[in-house]
Amino acid sequence: MIDKSIQNNANFLSHFIELPAFTQLQLSDIFSNYHTFSQNTGILSHCLLTERWLINCILDTDNNLLLEWKFPFAWQYGFKKMQEDLNETLINRLGLNSISWRYSHAIEAFNINKSIKSIKHILAVSSGKGGVGKSSVTVNLAAALTKQGAKVGVLDADIYGPSIPTMFGTEGSKLTSPDGQHMQPIMAYNIATNSIGYLSSEQNAMIWRGPMASKALIQLLEETLWPDLDYLIIDMPPGTGDIQITLGQKIPLSSSLIVTTPQDIALIDARKGIKMFNDVNVPILGIIENMSWHICSNCGHAESIFGVDGAHKLSSEFAVELLGQIPLHISVREDLDAGCPTVIAREETDVSVAFLSLSEKISALNYLKCKSMTEKHIAITQID
Numbered sequence: 001m002i003d004k005s006i007q008n009n010a011n012f013l014s015h016f017i018e019l020p021a022f023t024q025l026q027l028s029d030i031f032s033n034y035h036t037f038s039q040n041t042g043i044l045s046h047c048l049l050t051e052r053w054l055i056n057c058i059l060d061t062d063n064n065l066l067l068e069w070k071f072p073f074a075w076q077y078g079f080k081k082m083q084e085d086l087n088e089t090l091i092n093r094l095g096l097n098s099i100s101w102r103y104s105h106a107i108e109a110f111n112i113n114k115s116i117k118s119i120k121h122i123l124a125v126s127s128g129k130g131g132v133g134k135s136s137v138t139v140n141l142a143a144a145l146t147k148q149g150a151k152v153g154v155l156d157a158d159i160y161g162p163s164i165p166t167m168f169g170t171e172g173s174k175l176t177s178p179d180g181q182h183m184q185p186i187m188a189y190n191i192a193t194n195s196i197g198y199l200s201s202e203q204n205a206m207i208w209r210g211p212m213a214s215k216a217l218i219q220l221l222e223e224t225l226w227p228d229l230d231y232l233i234i235d236m237p238p239g240t241g242d243i244q245i246t247l248g249q250k251i252p253l254s255s256s257l258i259v260t261t262p263q264d265i266a267l268i269d270a271r272k273g274i275k276m277f278n279d280v281n282v283p284i285l286g287i288i289e290n291m292s293w294h295i296c297s298n299c300g301h302a303e304s305i306f307g308v309d310g311a312h313k314l315s316s317e318f319a320v321e322l323l324g325q326i327p328l329h330i331s332v333r334e335d336l337d338a339g340c341p342t343v344i345a346r347e348e349t350d351v352s353v354a355f356l357s358l359s360e361k362i363s364a365l366n367y368l369k370c371k372s373m374t375e376k377h378i379a380i381t382q383i384d
């Protein structure tokens, strides 16, 4: 049965490619039913053809098909998975000889801030409670987005314990200033970083409170000479106080991501964080559950030591997306202590795959959310 949306996709395809009608329908059917976010809504599958990310689709006389895509977000890893998942099905169902898959992206910016024009999207990583793995998620997510082909920066705004320099192996680096006013970021694994930890000792940072801390953090953001970045990820101070509210309101965030563990005590604080961001209209993209299960480094056995389904429940309670679940594994801690995120240090492991899937989902959903907010804003402005 070919439903109406598939028919629409096929009509769309027929505008710019010369393919037999049957082939067009088959293509539409396969892509429309491909649930890229399998355990969730499969939201991206609806857009694969309708959003015009497929820019070229050519069948030659020897039955070789070219599929050329251009995405407005970083999706190299998701694309590779889609290719692996669908290549054989397409060849068999369409009777093809071969398929050439071509990927490119041009990451779209929506909310350009005048003072930091070089940054397309600012993503804040927050947690209601300290110690849930916010900084560990930040650095591994940054590394994963870099692997998707994006240009990434990290701002360590965690005044209570700036750990990004240790995790990126840049501890002891000193910031330089070419003009006596701005700071040159410190590069680590092709990621531009700045941290309160490069500026002052941990003891000094700890005494910053309230307005003084928010002001210093905004200065750190605005006075760093960020290179052109697709994503700047901010490791926010943990908690749900004035500093977090001020930062959430003053920084032009594309999305905020809330890290929690499945433990009740962490979920209670994550709940507070979601409410706080909702109250002050900070856009929440979703929740990341860290330490979802423990993987034994000896036998590989997985055990849910902090409980199960916590983040799933939170996600349905607040209708926010569960963006991903990251296992608790000794390699995460060891690699960060050694200054090299697991995504870079051990590419093919379960932990790396979990972070790559997380980054793929974040980049796509961030794009879709920013686009829908921009469209709503334009519609409201037109009514006014």
Ligand SMILES: Nc1ncnc2c1ncn2[C@@H]1O[C@H](COP(=O)(O)OP(=O)(O)OP(=O)(O)O)[C@@H](O)[C@H]1O
Binding pocket: 127, 129, 130, 131, 132, 133, 134, 135, 136, 137, 158, 161, 163, 238, 290, 291, 326, 327, 328, 329, 330, 331, 332, 333, 334, 336, 337
């Ligand atoms: N998935 C994981 N597997 C193993 N160890 C982890 C994992 N996530 C975090 N850790 C370890 O837990 C400790 C706390 O993590 P991290 O510093 O990232 O938390 P945080 O939420 O940023 O803390 P704070 O709020 O104090 O800044 C670190 O030693 C880190 O290496």
